[in-house]
Amino acid sequence: MGDAGKGSSGRARLRVGGLLGASLLVVVASWWFTTRGSEPATPIRNIVLISIDTCRADHFGAYGFDGPGLPNPTPNLDALAREGILFRSVVSPIPMTLPAHCSMMTGVEPCRHGVHDNLNYRLDPEHETLAELLRDRGFVTGAILGAFVLNAQFGLSQGFTTYDDEIGTGHASHGINERKGDDVTRRAIDWIESHREEQFFLFVHYFDPHDGYVPPEPFASQFKSHPYTGEIAFVDHCIGQVLERLKALDLYDSTLIAVTADHGEMLGEHGEATHSFFVYRSALRVPMIWKLPGRREAGVVAGLAGIIDVMPTVCGLLGIERPHPIEGVDLSPAFDGDDAVVRDRHLYCESVTPLVYDANALVGVVSERWKYIHTKRPELYDLAADPGEQQNLIDAHPDRARLLHKQLEHLLSSGIKQAGADVAGRAEAAQRLGALGYTSGAGPAQFSLEANPDLDDAKDVVGLNARNRHIAELIARGEYAEATVLCEALLADRPTFFDGHQHLAGIAVAQGNLAAAVPHLRRALALKPDDANTLNNLGNALLSQRDFEEAAGHFERALKVNPDFVVARANLGIAMQSLGRSGEAIRHLDRVVRRAPRHADARRRLGLLLTNAGRETEAVVHLKEAVRLNPDSVLTLSSLAWLLAAHSSDEIRDGTEAVRLAERAVRLSARKDVLALDALGAAHAEARQFPQAIHAAEAALRLIGPDGPGRAKAIRQRLARYRAGKPFRVESE
Structure with a gap:
């Protein structure tokens, strides 16, 4: 280390105090x-x-x-x-x-x-x-x-x-x-x-x-x-x-x-x-x-x-x-x-x-004294004299601006890389980042050193950014009525603002009204027909309306835009399952879990589909992993418990584990889920705990009521086996 008193403006001056970081x-x-x-x-x-x-x-x-x-x-x-x-x-x-x-x-x-x-x-x-x-x-x-x-x-x-x-x-x-x-x-x-x-x-x-x-x-x-x-x-x-x-x-x-x-x-x-x-x-x-x-x-x-x-x-x-x-x-x-x-x-x-606001992106270069920002109306600041960057010197120092522009050209000489890639939980990611105050993002960044004259300068839309962020904050806090009023006012001023339509769709979804989200998503899609997120979100809303054919079409379009869009592929699997095309559903969900092994919902759905297809051994693997990833899913716990209790193979059955899983499912559902209680009955029977099996099956029957005669008949048949001291096996049903 040099002496503390050494150094001019060009040397590293060493002294106590002066900086701290984060x-x-x-x-x-x-x-x-x-x-x-x-x-x-x-x-x-x-x-x-x-x-x-x-x-x-x-x-x-x-x-x-x-x-x-x-x-x-x-x-x-x-x-x-x-x-x-x-x-x-x-x-x-x-x-x-x-x-x-x-x-x-x-x-x-x-x-x-x-x-x-x-x-x-x-x-x-x-x-x-x-x-x-x-x-x-x-x-x-x-x-x-x-x-x-x-x-x-x-x-x-x-x-x-x-x-x-x-x-x-x-x-x-x-x-x-x-x-x-x-x-x-x-x-x-x-x-x-x-x-x-x-x-x-x-x-x-x-x-x-x-x-x-x-x-x-x-x-x-x-x-x-x-x-x-x-x-x-x-x-x-x-x-x-x-x-x-x-x-x-x-x-x-x-x-x-x-x-x-x-x-x-x-x-x-x-x-x-x-x-x-x-x-x-x-x-x-x-x-x-x-x-x-x-x-x-x-x-x-x-x-x-x-x-x-x-x-x-x-x-x-x-x-x-x-x-x-x-x-x-x-x-x-x-x-x-x-x-x-x-x-x-x-x-x-x-x-x-x-770019979110149809304005030019900002690219710049910083030296110890100067900053040059390239946009529709470029900016140049003397940081030593004007650290607050209040005086744009672009006209006063054109030579300096040209030199810094050339430096920026050099920095960008190999182009601007796009590393855009799907993340496993993109829809959830957008929601969670929105709760942290971030906008939905501009998508793949389209910017260069050639400012687009058809786009605004960023300085002209900063107010729009402030309004948009405020709306996002209100939505994150659940203040939907005020957010709706402000969003509608924003769209009245700027009808082509993509995020505004997305906000209104998001509010509708948050309030449980997916049907109301559909027109907002259609308007957003009209503005950006190839936006994979919007295609996926519209497909989701249509799934809730049981319009499986159109929903599947939107998921397929999203995957044409981005073949690695894991969430869209998972949703396509759900749509195919709903259309009765189980083979296609299994194929899509299998691709999802290969690319995104931590996708718990895809694991669960794939496990259930494989169960229905008679591929229980594979199903158990996926359901066990789904439980590990999401240990509070009543449906996943119940489905896995059922397989471990009633599978025909001695190598798969595990009565003790089945009881543990089913008891957790029953507890999480406050004893109000028929599948959980039915699985608990089968699990107790496999563990040779027949009084408990009878008690669980009877509780499931009481919940079914007159609207479930098919399920009631199956449970009564299992109940008869429990009373006879016999466990239930899948092949016996």
């Missing part, structure tokens, strides 16, 4: 990091990466936070900064969680890895992640996720031995889509303690600063007028607990710690309340801090860095050859004053969200 990378492994200073080489034994979502750099004490009358929100991270190297100017390439984290983990810009928003894309396995690199070198790898947006189905789980993304309970305002910081912290500490004797890499993701801002006490009271800052204070408290546990386990001093964020938050600047739309500084500038094992000397690096530098920097510190090609650079030379790696850089940025 994504904590801790690296501890039996690798060796050698400093250029007088300190001895220090072993790096393990790695922990913590990412704080939606985190502005200027809301940390170490970055000079100045909230009038407010306490310092980041005492723990400030303490970490006093022992580490802080990067003053760090940018994210995109103000969206999934693509930003893809860049963080791969060192690759979105235009290269092809993930451009949170829904329509999946990280291509061809891109090697930090977790993969470390796993292949002996690290145990784990991830604790704070929100559904980083669910494994989007591809970021590559290389992780443990990927804890099953967010079954969460913050009340977001249902099952967010995991609060205290829960993330508890899971992270438990994981560290479980692997303390191993060489590990842990990625921890905090989502709390994302809107809406509802910090817990005492932070809610301390930051009553600034709840966003309160959320950051809460996360600082949580990270402090992780750091303290590392110290208590004697891991801290052998740990490399880095902190950065995926993106920032606009907080109303330029007319945007949150993020994902504009690429201004408040949405892209993030903190970054690195704490090196065995060192206590603090320093500040003034040059330009990006979150794409996280992965190559870890590679550099551990002596790992980094994948090629990547845009990120190894920042470790700057830790000791050699700032050549952060001088004269030009980093890429983008936002495809304006």
Whole structure:
């Protein structure tokens, strides 16, 4: 490390204070990091990466936070900064969680890895992640996720031995889509303690600063007028607990710690309340801090860095050859004053969200001083003189704009990759991301350096974005009446707004009126005839109306658009089953579970179809997996219990397990499901518990009543066998 007083504007100036970040990378492994200073080489034994979502750099004490009358929100991270190297100017390439984290983990810009928003894309396995690199070198790898947006189905789980993304309970305002910081912290500490004797890499993701801002006490009271800052204070408290546990386990001093964020938050600047739309500084500038094992000397690096530098920097510190090609650079030379790696850089940025509103996408290039944004009306800002980006200098400095435009052309010289791919639960994913405030997405990003004159400039539709997000928030909170009024007003102003029709359809579905969703979906489909999501959603609505033929046609059209659309194929299987075409239904559902093994509903349906087709051995395999994936499905539990109780093969029957499954189904259904009670009777009979079998069968008969004579007759026949002390077998019916 160089002397603290050294360095002009071109050198890395080292001093205490100045930066703090939002994504904590801790690296501890039996690798060796050698400093250029007088300190001895220090072993790096393990790695922990913590990412704080939606985190502005200027809301940390170490970055000079100045909230009038407010306490310092980041005492723990400030303490970490006093022992580490802080990067003053760090940018994210995109103000969206999934693509930003893809860049963080791969060192690759979105235009290269092809993930451009949170829904329509999946990280291509061809891109090697930090977790993969470390796993292949002996690290145990784990991830604790704070929100559904980083669910494994989007591809970021590559290389992780443990990927804890099953967010079954969460913050009340977001249902099952967010995991609060205290829960993330508890899971992270438990994981560290479980692997303390191993060489590990842990990625921890905090989502709390994302809107809406509802910090817990005492932070809610301390930051009553600034709840966003309160959320950051809460996360600082949580990270402090992780750091303290590392110290208590004697891991801290052998740990490399880095902190950065995926993106920032606009907080109303330029007319945007949150993020994902504009690429201004408040949405892209993030903190970054690195704490090196065995060192206590603090320093500040003034040059330009990006979150794409996280992965190559870890590679550099551990002596790992980094994948090629990547845009990120190894920042470790700057830790000791050699700032050549952060001088004269030009980093890429983008936002495809304006495409949702029929406006040009935003692509730009950032240097340490300048930012150029290419769109219908291009923008140029002097970040040193105008950090708030209020004065567009495009006319005042045309030469500078041309130079930066050429830099942008160079960055995009190999084109813009599209990594769009179906995810197993696309419809559910859209709903859950909507609950987190995200729009449905622009679809495959159609943008280039040639602005489309037929599309608006993003600056002209930011108000529409605000109205649309507000409607989405109302829907997520279940305030359907107000959302409907606002959505209808929006469509009166802009009848061709695709998302508006989708919103009204979604409200109808949420209220249980699928018939009312059909006309809205037809209007949306008229605007985008090849939109696979809309084709699938319309097919679903028609399924509820028992119009199986037309529904099947829409699912088939969706699959022509995207042959890998797992949900549409599963729905086509359901439609074929309803049309009595069981062979086709089995074929489609089998393709679903091969591509999406965790698709519980497809497993269940396939198991039932195989049962009816006399292929019980295969059915048991799928139903067991369906129960494992969804242990609270009464129908799945009952169906599996039935097979285990009544199958003709001794190798398949398991009376004890059948009783356990059927009792759970009966309990979950509050003893009001005939199939569950019937299965329980068969299970008890197989277990030679005939009094209990008789009791269950009689309870099933009482539920059937006069409307089910066929089922009643079958149950009475089974009841007679139980009274005779005989179990039921499928072949005997």
